[in-house]
Amino acid sequence: MKFLDGYAEQAYALLRIVAGLMFLAHGMQKFFNFPTAFPMPLNPMLSAAGAIELVAGGLIVIGLFTRPAAFVASGMAAVGYWMVHGSKDIFPIVNGGETIALYCFLFLFVATRGAGIWSVDAARG
Numbered sequence: 001m002k003f004l005d006g007y008a009e010q011a012y013a014l015l016r017i018v019a020g021l022m023f024l025a026h027g028m029q030k031f032f033n034f035p036t037a038f039p040m041p042l043n044p045m046l047s048a049a050g051a052i053e054l055v056a057g058g059l060i061v062i063g064l065f066t067r068p069a070a071f072v073a074s075g076m077a078a079v080g081y082w083m084v085h086g087s088k089d090i091f092p093i094v095n096g097g098e099t100i101a102l103y104c105f106l107f108l109f110v111a112t113r114g115a116g117i118w119s120v121d122a123a124r125g
Helices: 008-032 044-062 066-085 098-113 120-124
Strands: none
Touching: 008 044, 008 098, 044 066, 044 098, 066 098
């Protein structure tokens, strides 16, 4: 598609920002019951996951310390997948883990690629 040539950097920045916002929303739900109530009581593992979702998600959105934040987010998603979903069935379509599996690989990609444009990291040089 020729008309999209030249927009790879903008598309990547939007992917990073939107993925970070959606990850951040998981932490907001856990700690602030926003935009909807979290359906179970928090235990130490869920609290740790929520903290990572809040901090890493926020950092990924603004593009600050993006590589380490995305690496930690990717690792948290991998652990979450295998602890919660992978123990039910290996296939994400069966165990309900498609979203967290996608977060794992999306954030691994962000960790390898960096923040890109429209980020604090880029502004800092």
